[in-house]
Amino acid sequence: MPKRADLSDTFCPVGRSAELLGDRAVLLILRDLFFGNRRFEIIAANTGLGPQLVSARLKRLLVEGVVERRAYQERPVRHEYRLTAKGKDLFDVLYAMRNWAERWAYAPDETGGGPAMRYFHRACGADVGTAIVCPGCGEPLRYGDLKGEPSPALKAEQAARVG
Amino acid sequence: MPKRADLSDTFCPVGRSAELLGDRAVLLILRDLFFGNRRFEIIAANTGLGPQLVSARLKRLLVEGVVERRAYQERPVRHEYRLTAKGKDLFDVLYAMRNWAERWAYAPDETGGGPAMRYFHRACGADVGTAIVCPGCGEPLRYGDLKGEPSPALKAEQAARVG
DNA sequence: ATAGTAACTATGATAATCATAGTGACAAGG
DNA sequence: CCTTGTCACTATGATTATCATAGTTACTAT
Numbered sequence: 001m002p003k004r005a006d007l008s009d010t011f012c013p014v015g016r017s018a019e020l021l022g023d024r025a026v027l028l029i030l031r032d033l034f035f036g037n038r039r040f041e042i043i044a045a046n047t048g049l050g051p052q053l054v055s056a057r058l059k060r061l062l063v064e065g066v067v068e069r070r071a072y073q074e075r076p077v078r079h080e081y082r083l084t085a086k087g088k089d090l091f092d093v094l095y096a097m098r099n100w101a102e103r104w105a106y107a108p109d110e111t112g113g114g115p116a117m118r119y120f121h122r123a124c125g126a127d128v129g130t131a132i133v134c135p136g137c138g139e140p141l142r143y144g145d146l147k148g149e150p151s152p153a154l155k156a157e158q159a160a161r162v163g
Numbered sequence: 164m165p166k167r168a169d170l171s172d173t174f175c176p177v178g179r180s181a182e183l184l185g186d187r188a189v190l191l192i193l194r195d196l197f198f199g200n201r202r203f204e205i206i207a208a209n210t211g212l213g214p215q216l217v218s219a220r221l222k223r224l225l226v227e228g229v230v231e232r233r234a235y236q237e238r239p240v241r242h243e244y245r246l247t248a249k250g251k252d253l254f255d256v257l258y259a260m261r262n263w264a265e266r267w268a269y270a271p272d273e274t275g276g277g278p279a280m281r282y283f284h285r286a287c288g289a290d291v292g293t294a295i296v297c298p299g300c301g302e303p304l305r306y307g308d309l310k311g312e313p314s315p316a317l318k319a320e321q322a323a324r325v326g
Numbered sequence: 327a328t329a330g331t332a333a334c335t336a337t338g339a340t341a342a343t344c345a346t347a348g349t350g351a352c353a354a355g356g
Numbered sequence: 357c358c359t360t361g362t363c364a365c366t367a368t369g370a371t372t373a374t375c376a377t378a379g380t381t382a383c384t385a386t
Contacts, residue, residue: 006192008268010217010273011279011282011314011316011317011320012215012279012317012320013261013262013264013265013268013278013280014190014191014194014260014261015191015194015270015277016264016268017190017260017261017263017268018190018191018194018260018263019187021184021185021190021260022184022185022186022188022189022191023185023186023187024170024181024182024185025185025187025343026184026185027177027180027181027184027185028170028177028178031175031178031181031359033178034327035254039363039364040363040364040365041236041362041363041365044364044365045308049343049344050343050345050346051237051248051364051365051366052343052344052345052365052366052367053342053343053344054365054367055364056343057196070166075352075353076351076352076353076362076363077260077352077363077364078361078363078364079360079364080194083204083220086267088262089263089267090263090296092259092263092295093256093263094177094261096246096255096258097180097181097184097256098177098255098256099176099178099255100180100252100256100342101176101177101179101180101255102176103252104249104252105171105176105179107178111174114342115176116173116174116175116176117176123265124189125308132255132295132296132303133295133296133301140294140296146229147212150174150190151174153174153363154174154175157173160262160304188374201330202333203332203333203334204331204332204333204334207333212375213374213375213377214333214335214374215334215335215336215374215375215376216373216374217334218333218334218335219374220374238383238384239332239339239382239383239384240332240383241331241332241333242332242333243344283381294373312337319375
């Protein structure tokens with residue numbers, strides 16, 4: 001593509017976010033990081049993205065301060081990627097995307113009745129559905145507050161990708 | 164690009180959303196639609212995107228049922244684009260992107276102290292900051308609940324774009 | 327008849343993405 | 357000590373999306 005206009009210096013906050021998040025690969029990598037996948041090969045396998053693209057996007061996320069790279073073992077040196085505080089604060093965006101998809105992106109009988117991914121509030125145990133405040137206790141839902149349970153169909157799909 | 168893997172049939176809800184939202188142009192067009200800009204030329208000018216790209220993305224959004232196209236006048240026929248219920252329900256995603264950017268994407272003195280875009284809760288008048296539930300009255304914030312007030316810098320930038 | 331506006335479509339150059347293959351560093355097994 | 361294996365990438369070449377610019381269609385206003 002030709003050089004597209006850079007949005008990182010616009011004053012519009014959505015524009016600034018879009019510069020980073022308006023990218024399929026970035027969103028998929030962030031999803032995996034929130035899911036707890038930290039290793040390069042696992043992320044590549046789970047997202048279905050090629051290693052070159054994963055490498056390029058992780059570099060961008062490093063530059064933006066959204067992820068950090070650290071060695072999880074010496075001899076041989078192996079690295080993993082973790083969300084920084086700035087990265088963890090993207091939880092609301094990913095969670096909103098999940099909520100929207102659960103409400104609009106599935107055929108009526110596609111998931112067998114329930115959501116593709118069920119979330120429970122750790123604090124009170126309630127199934128939060130697609131709410132942004134807990135329907136059980138009324139607390140706003142933030143990063144770390146939720147425990148996810150994939151539907152059988154989603155679990156099978158994930159197993160097939162990593163396998 | 165070569166044919167990339169299609170995510171619209173993955174069971175992962177974030178994957179399904181990413182297929183639509185993992186695109187700079189889509190996010191910018193949605194921003195404009197939420198802002199109240201409905202006309203093709205205005206959207207093209209405000210986003211800085213070429214007419215071909217705006218046309219292609221609006222078509223995709225039509226197919227997805229996120230926007231609808233309707234004539235706002237006959238003789239000559241002129242069309243505008245509006246968010247459907249499915250489109251309006253993307254508010255949470257865009258709002259989360261805005262919140263993240265306000266917290267992380269600006270240099271300390273870049274906005275002159277306040278946020279680039281200030282939002283007030285229509286129901287109680289409180290400045291909501293970057294919260295997802297109103298700090299004044301405790302209500303969850305949804306589409307239509309907020310009234311935006313751009314900072315002087317953002318207002319100037321928008322004026323320059325539309326010319 | 328000329329100019330203007332809105333909503334696009336057409337064209338050609340450029341650059342991002344993909345699949346596939348290869349690299350470097352190290353460890354374990356025979 | 358020599359092959360095989362793992363992890364985290366990098367290199368290559370074909371394909372295709374995106375961009376800027378220009379042109380089109382349909383109609384109104386002067």
